[in-house]
Amino acid sequence: MKEEILRMDRVTRIVDGVTRLDNFSLHIFRGEIVGLLSMNDQGRDDLVELLQQNLPLHYGFVYFGERLVNSYQKSPMTENRVSVIDRRRRLVDDLTVADNVFVLRRGFKKYLVEPRVLRGQLAQFVGELDLPISADEPVSELSGYERCAVEVLKAVIAGTRLIVVREISNVLSAADLERFQKLLRHYAGQGFSFLYICAHHEEAFPVCDRVAVMENGGIALNLNRPFQNDEAIWRRSLDFSRPAGPPRERADRQPVVRLDRVTCGAMRALSFSLWPGECLTILDRSNTILTDLMALMNRERPPASGMVQVGGAPLRPGRGREKPGQELGFIGEDPAHTMLFPELSALDNLCFLADRRDGRLWRSPALRRSIAREYERFLGGAVYERDVGALTHQQRYDLVYYRMHLYHPGAVFCMQPFLGADMYLRHHIIGLLEMLRGRGVATVLLSVNISDSLSVADRLLVVEQGRLVREYRREDFHTLSKQEGYDPHRTK
Structure with a gap:
């Protein structure tokens, strides 16, 4: 008889009059x-x-564990032995791996810590995983995969019965994700249980025993292994296909951005060109160059070698010193929370970069009112909102992307644009990227997992260990395997 670890029976949770979980x-x-x-x-x-x-x-x-811990009749507010692994850093960077795994855990009561004993205990666990991590290594020096593996190890040693893995593909490269899923299978074989939360069935099917589809706070569909096909998922999904053909390079046009054998940080002799109105996805399979590329294009770091051109001229170093024709835009991870200024109104947030185009902006209320009237057709009444915190999550995304629409740079670099987004928000973000394309703005999607990026991309560059290893045009996307991210529902 199977041992039950968790059972949630018809759970409904309402917060501030809003139903969050509905008969879950x-x-x-x-x-x-x-x-x-x-x-x-x-x-x-x-x-x-x-x-x-x-x-x-x-x-x-x-x-x-088959014991009632919470109900509508009595909620004790106690904590459960559940660990969560996601993109948040829960390990202490300045401490060693052994200290994080053994000392900083619930139930550790020793007053004297013996490093030799901790090293020996950790070696037993690390050895069976073939994980080359030293007990004395500072956590700050671990790779993304090693950090996630240590978090799993910490949960296992603490005796956690249920481990929640949440949207881990936004943290790990494709190769590391495969290794991490093997690690989960290893510990599942030892009796540990996992709830694997993600946005794509292509990611869940290889590692999961069962898959549940959550919609509007409830479970809408349950699938059991063996998973015959994915049509049941797609019948509930949105249309991610894009019929428009990719733009073509023309001899009478110059690229918006050109990198010629650029070395910077982890980048090694990287070369590519970006054309007006093009959407280019850069897949960093080893998760090493994305921050370096953003810093390079944002003029925060000069190249060690090679040439960077923007608008046909060498990129001049120094932030905020772009000359006409060299304007670039940047959208970071989770922009709804990281790229809006809560002390500014929605309109001021929208106009934040436009003053680089027109220095009169902040001195002319009439000019700002004109912008508000123009963008009301895109943003609706949200453009007049004084408190950006009152906007919905989707409206905050709109504000960030229409800021770029107003600024109208030659290209916008987007760091993991689908990070943490549900399927409906991903579909909306694709529409926002298409909106920038319609204005002639080139977009570069920087990602460690391509998934939805292929829905909108015209080209795909695959980078490993800082070097360009493959390039695909849209008409060649069908040659990608499913493991690499191809899905006909998204790339028609």
Whole structure:
């Protein structure tokens, strides 16, 4: 008989009058990896919080280890032995691996710490995983995969019965993701259970025993292994295909951006050209160059060798000193939270970069009112909102991308544009990228996992260990394997 680790029975959670979880039911048995695909973000954060702590419920029951720990009748607010692994850094960088794994864990009560003993205990676990990590190595020097592996190891040693892995493909390269999934299978074989939250069934199917589809705060679909096909998923999904053909380079045009054998940080003799209105995806399979490339193009770091041209002229170093024809835009990870200024109104946030084009902007209320009227047709009444915190998540994304529409640079570099986005928001972001294309703005999507990037990309550059190894045009995307990110539903 299977041992039940978690059971959520008809859970409904309402916060501030908003239903977050709606009649939500889920069960996980010992040694299982259960996938959870979120079609939209309703209830996704609340579910993770509820697994960690027994918060008040409107209705339903939560069982851990076949013991009732929470119900609508009584919510004790106690914590559950659940670990979460995602893009947040939960390890202490200045301490060693051994200190993080053994000392900084619940239940460690020794007053004297013996490093020799900790090293020996860690070696037993690391040895069976073929993981070349030293117990004395500072966490700050670990790679992304090693950090995630150490977090799993810490949860296992602490005896955590349920480990939640959340959107890990936004952190790990494709190769490291495969290694990490093998690590999960190893510990599932030893009786540990996992809830694997992600946005794509292509990621969940290879590692999960069962997959549940979450929509509007409830479970809309359950699939069991063997997974015959993915049509059941796509029938609930949106149309990600893009019929428009890619733009062609022309002899009478010059590229917006050109890199010629550029070495900078982890980049090694990287060369590519970006054309007006083109969408280029750069897949960094080893997750080493993306921050270096952003810093280089943002004039924060000069190249060690090679040439960078923007608008047909060498890129001049020094932030904020771009000359006409060399304007570039940058959209960071999770821009709804990282690229808006809460003390400014929505209109001021929209106009934030436009003063580089027109120095009169902040001295002319009439000019700003004209911009508000123009962008009301795109943003609706949100453009007049004084408090950007009152905007919806999607409206904040709109504000960031239409800021670039107003600024109108030659190219916009987007760092992992689909990071943390549910399926509906991903579909909306693709529409925003198409909006920039319609204005003639080239876009560069920097990613460690291509997934939805192929829906909008005209070309794909594959980079490993800082070097360009392959290039694909849109008409060649069908030659990619599913493991590399090809899906006919997204690349028609």
